[in-house]
Amino acid sequence: MRRLFRNRLFFLGVLILGPIFFAAVAAPLLSPFDPVQLDTANKLSPMSWVHPFGTDEYGRDLLARVLYGSRISLRVSAFACVLTTILGVILGALAGYCRAVDAAVSRVMDGLMNFPGIILGIMVIAALGQSETNVILSMTIMYTPRIVRVVRASVLEVKTFDFVDAARVVGIGDLRILVGHILPHIIAPLTVQVTFGFAWGILVESSLSFLGLGTPPPAPSWGNIISNGREFIRTAPWLMVFPGLIISATVMGLNLMGDGLRDILDPRLRNTARRIGTALE
């Protein structure tokens, strides 16, 4: 833990993310306004003491919308991360441990990774329909292959270690070797990949919402606030500037944390192609 906070990148990431997560949790305390409450007398008013971020075309307080929006955006990305991790670990561990499964799993995962960018997500949402759950599902389908890849590679490596042979000689079953002896060794690379996945999820969620395929309005999410604001770019640019700043800060904080974690947990990967996975917006 002390090593974590001595790492400058990780510390900087925490410094950026701390207030954002706090604001998401404490949203009702920080803003007296309801994010979906209309107030047509005050529409498109610029920044002021009452409305620090201004108001939108229905007079809704933008700060409140960004604060409550952070709950949705962070929640969607977090759920997607959890699902991705569960699926990715199961599939990756099976593929790495058992050759028969490997061929099938790896082919499908490679196939999924071949869809450029957000296209796969768009296709899944078009098929399933638009809802928060389906955004999470589509993000899970998009990101699971990356986790599978990391887990599979680590399992393949750890599998060759002597202690695994020793466990087998003693007569421990395959499942117990996999869960009890191999999986603990992949926690480090997995944590790094999931942190980058969280950052990626924020970008993808906001992009999908921006395209009108993400969290459906009137519920605020960072992406659909920007999407709403686009019409007023000439008259009320604050509508898109503030939510964009928050998205960028969150993604940067998570990326820095991921970099820091990787430097500490997985020093071999230092200086290699970093964050290729997170630049998939």
Next chain:
Amino acid sequence: MWTYIIRRLLAFIPTVFIAVTLIFILTRLAPGNPVWALIGDQSVSAEKIDQVTKELGLDRPVLAQYVEWLPKALTGDLGFSLFYKKPVIDVILERFPITLSIAGLSTVLAILIALPIGILSATRQNSLLDNLSMIFSTVWISLPSFWLGFLFILLFSVFLRWFPSSGYRELSFGFGLWASRLILPVLALSLAHIALLVRMTRSSMLEVLGNEYIVAARAKGLKEAKVIYKHALRNAFIPIVTVIGLIFALSLGGSVIIENVFAIPGLGQLVTTAALRRDYPIIEGGVLYLTFISLVVNLLVDISYTLINPKITYE
């Protein structure tokens, strides 16, 4: 070298096959009857639904549908769009050149800017330029591309009035009109990729520059430029080319978003509109096309490995 190329070409066939199959499965994930999505919320008679179901062949088993669909999809017969009243392939081919030029130009721009910066920051490690480029790339990589697009519109169209904020003109209207409408989207799309390529070029150059043959080349008195470009860059090039291929694929994917920001009628906008309307033939066709192009680029990148380094063989 030729065996490598031929084996790589053969491996391309199952890749395409899997991609196409995944598209078929994923677009049919929808629970319930896709006919409902097509008809929308209108109240229609049961006979009408049966008729549409039959017309689309949806009354038959999924496997039978697949067997019929696959050869058609592979030969470019992607069906008929109910919204455009045209074969899907025609709609796609009209818009494809636009998306290709955006993705292509932004990849070229990224290479032109990122390669020199990456090489310079590797040769002058920890200099001001190196540190600045590292900080910038950390920031750029975190910006959502659509937001960057809007910031550009705000700065270059609303405040400075240098370029139009949206729309597209064919090249036949004149180069100036065409370029003035493409410059902002291309710039917005390539910036994040520039960051990626700078990092990759830098780290891959640093790795090579640490080798003994570089020390030897310098020791025998070769000019520094020759050491860098002939001895170092050539050997550092494989990971760089990989990232360039990746950047092209990312640009294709990213153009989906950027086209929506700048109201450019390309493939990306086509697919998003189709997703909102649930125009399945267009979604399938558009995704298939974009994926196929990115697979082809991937193939070309792999083949270029052996041209850069003839020692490479198929694993």
